[in-house]
Amino acid sequence: MIRRLRTGSALVLVAALGLATFAAVAAPAPAAQAVTAAGFNPGMIITDDLFYDSDAMTATEVQAFLDRMVPVCKDPDLSNDITCLKDYSTTTVARSAAITSGKVLCSEIPAQTATAAEVIDLVARACGVSQKVLLVLLQKEQGLVTATDPGIAKYNKATGYACPDTGSCDTKYYGLFNQLYWAAWQYRYYQATASTRSYVAGQYNSIGYHPSSWYNPPLCGKATVYIQNQATAGLYIYTPYVPNAAALTAGYGTGDSCSSYGNRNFYNYYTDWFGSTTRIFVGTALASTYFAAGGSSTVGDPTGYPVQLTDNGGGWYQEFDNGVLYYSTAAGTGAFLKYGTALYNAYISAGGPSSTTWGWPLTGYRCYDSLCAIEFQLGVMTQTGTSAIAKVDNATWATTSPWRFGTDSLTVRRENAYYIKNTLGSGSADVTLYYGRADDAVLVGDWDGDGVDTLMVRRGNAYYVKNTLAGGDADKVLYYGRADDVVLVGDWDGDGVDTLAVRRGQTYYVKNSLNGGSADVVVNYGLATDQVLVGDWDGDGVDTLAVRRGQTYYVKNTIAAGGADLTFNYGRADDAVLVGDWDGDLRDTLAVRRGQTYYFRNQLGAGSADLVVNYGRADDVVLVGDWDGDGAFP
Numbered sequence: 001m002i003r004r005l006r007t008g009s010a011l012v013l014v015a016a017l018g019l020a021t022f023a024a025v026a027a028p029a030p031a032a033q034a035v036t037a038a039g040f041n042p043g044m045i046i047t048d049d050l051f052y053d054s055d056a057m058t059a060t061e062v063q064a065f066l067d068r069m070v071p072v073c074k075d076p077d078l079s080n081d082i083t084c085l086k087d088y089s090t091t092t093v094a095r096s097a098a099i100t101s102g103k104v105l106c107s108e109i110p111a112q113t114a115t116a117a118e119v120i121d122l123v124a125r126a127c128g129v130s131q132k133v134l135l136v137l138l139q140k141e142q143g144l145v146t147a148t149d150p151g152i153a154k155y156n157k158a159t160g161y162a163c164p165d166t167g168s169c170d171t172k173y174y175g176l177f178n179q180l181y182w183a184a185w186q187y188r189y190y191q192a193t194a195s196t197r198s199y200v201a202g203q204y205n206s207i208g209y210h211p212s213s214w215y216n217p218p219l220c221g222k223a224t225v226y227i228q229n230q231a232t233a234g235l236y237i238y239t240p241y242v243p244n245a246a247a248l249t250a251g252y253g254t255g256d257s258c259s260s261y262g263n264r265n266f267y268n269y270y271t272d273w274f275g276s277t278t279r280i281f282v283g284t285a286l287a288s289t290y291f292a293a294g295g296s297s298t299v300g301d302p303t304g305y306p307v308q309l310t311d312n313g314g315g316w317y318q319e320f321d322n323g324v325l326y327y328s329t330a331a332g333t334g335a336f337l338k339y340g341t342a343l344y345n346a347y348i349s350a351g352g353p354s355s356t357t358w359g360w361p362l363t364g365y366r367c368y369d370s371l372c373a374i375e376f377q378l379g380v381m382t383q384t385g386t387s388a389i390a391k392v393d394n395a396t397w398a399t400t401s402p403w404r405f406g407t408d409s410l411t412v413r414r415e416n417a418y419y420i421k422n423t424l425g426s427g428s429a430d431v432t433l434y435y436g437r438a439d440d441a442v443l444v445g446d447w448d449g450d451g452v453d454t455l456m457v458r459r460g461n462a463y464y465v466k467n468t469l470a471g472g473d474a475d476k477v478l479y480y481g482r483a484d485d486v487v488l489v490g491d492w493d494g495d496g497v498d499t500l501a502v503r504r505g506q507t508y509y510v511k512n513s514l515n516g517g518s519a520d521v522v523v524n525y526g527l528a529t530d531q532v533l534v535g536d537w538d539g540d541g542v543d544t545l546a547v548r549r550g551q552t553y554y555v556k557n558t559i560a561a562g563g564a565d566l567t568f569n570y571g572r573a574d575d576a577v578l579v580g581d582w583d584g585d586l587r588d589t590l591a592v593r594r595g596q597t598y599y600f601r602n603q604l605g606a607g608s609a610d611l612v613v614n615y616g617r618a619d620d621v622v623l624v625g626d627w628d629g630d631g632a633f634p
Helices: 059-069 116-127 131-142 152-156 176-192 230-238 245-249 262-274 284-292 342-349 394-400
Strands: 010-012 022-026 089-091 098-100 103-106 113-115 203-208 222-227 281-283 307-309 315-319 323-328 333-338 366-368 371-376 379-384 390-392 409-414 417-420 431-434 441-445 454-459 462-465 476-479 486-490 499-504 507-510 521-524 531-535 544-549 552-555 566-569 576-580 589-594 597-600 611-614 621-625
Touching: 059 116, 059 131, 089 116, 089 176, 098 176, 103 116, 103 176, 113 116, 116 131, 116 176, 131 176, 131 262, 152 176, 176 230, 203 230, 222 230, 230 262, 281 284, 281 315, 284 315, 284 323, 284 333, 333 342, 342 371, 342 379, 379 394, 390 394, 441 486, 441 621, 486 531, 531 576, 576 621
Parallel strands: none
Antiparallel strands: 010 307, 022 281, 089 113, 098 103, 203 222, 307 315, 315 323, 323 333, 366 371, 371 379, 379 390, 409 417, 409 621, 417 431, 441 454, 454 462, 462 476, 486 499, 499 507, 507 521, 531 544, 544 552, 552 566, 576 589, 589 597, 597 611
16 A cells, blocks of 8 residues: 655656656556646656667567457458558568667567567567557557558558658658668667767757748747657657647647647557556655665665655655655755654654654664654654653754764774874874784774774784773683684674674674674675675664675675675775765765775765865774764663
8 A cells, every 4th residue: 555645835746847857766667547648748758768678578468469459350451451460460571780880779680470569579679679669659650559450551651760751751661570670770770879869868959849840930839858868869850849738738639730749649659558658766865865775675666756845944755665765955864764663653644744843854763672763853753662652852862862973983003003083084183092013903893882982903813802992901802713714893783782703705604792602694695706895884773794896886784695785886996995984874884095085975876975084194004983982872
């Protein structure tokens, strides 16, 4: 069941409005239904992924579709002896691979006898164009899909290829196979030579409503259209007119003397037969929150379009299979709230983002022991166990929350001296201490759960744990693994205490206590040659793995095998990379180091650094931690 939000003063973005602002994360199209062209967007008639999807249908599915459209053909006229499309067969012409500027537009096609459905599928797969697009093209040009007794002329001009508005068709392109092949080739040629065409994606284009728009003087007007993608540009090059208001209002009917119908009918037929021409996308403002929350594996697919509200400083929300994503423009913060919790239900009952009690969510739903909470603009909603829901003001919560926000910062090591900085900035160290020996391997973690990261030195398979930032003897000594193991540190079970994991190739032996003995969890992930990073990538309090290959990062949000939950590029392949919570949002992200300069990124994704800092020297060893406990539990 889809949960509907109270929208307040909402602007709902549908296919006709603003899809250029959506990030490319798509869900399946909804079921087809009759349309009146009300959702027609001249800048995005159909998305590229749908238009160029050559796996959209099989030949069997195309045949079944044709059978549904015309259950019974009329007997062919004696004058032309041509049956309808569902029963039609022809012989294809052998074609070698079509290559332009090194790009394969259509792969090789053999000569063979084939049904119309098989020809449609053969051409679609050879040329990389959707079977659905070719069916719609046959219908909008000649009405072939629904014709019960089409006649030879409709097959000869099936897709309108080489049939200009101002002259006769070129007979050498006659026939169903020729028409389908050359139309599909033409769309791919437009794609391969996009920058040289009369209509270009990614810029404003002047498009006539009608051929008479180009008369001197013009009898009809033109529209200025920002074409958002290549498939739409290709449709305009093939049929160079944009429908006017009269054409759109008329549905499939007749508009006025300045109306044209080709691209309108393409949209109408496609939407009637196959559903939306624009998949539902994750809104751009919500995209970083979507990925940080785990993407489709956690959030699910969109079930509604992004909605913009002006209440409480404005923002966006969007419904998904498993919950709702929110983004507050005023706070610059996003959150994902799962369906079904008592706190979520109370929030929606109060009015959601439009509520004068709560406003926009600033964090997701989280629990510590029996206390669960969601932080909002206007207060914090809490519940302990099954007790009544309560509200805590933000100022009080800032000093009592078990998730008090803190940030990680840098320490530079020079032999056995450590220069600790408690903020992400330049300048002198806040603390200097000496611990261990110059040749010790050093690990950083919160070993006792007090919220302060401290040092551990490793000598072979012996670990010397220090619970304060001070010199002196170790507070604890433990033995784990082998002397040649690669060792990782993380809070693997979310209990607030960091422990060890050893890596042997692509196998990880995770220990949930600072003791010797067997591993508590053994998991395989990535490749033996991967560089491995550890962090709490989704803010759930549990550290997990990410593997790095060059400048590409594969993030896993659970301690488990399987595919990555998030993949992104950042920095350069030769960068030194650090992990930390740089902005106190409870999610770890990356920083790249180039010499003594650090480029901090507050989101898991490509883009520019959010903060650039110089600290220490280019040859320093650098450690990351929350050295002052400003993120500690109370």
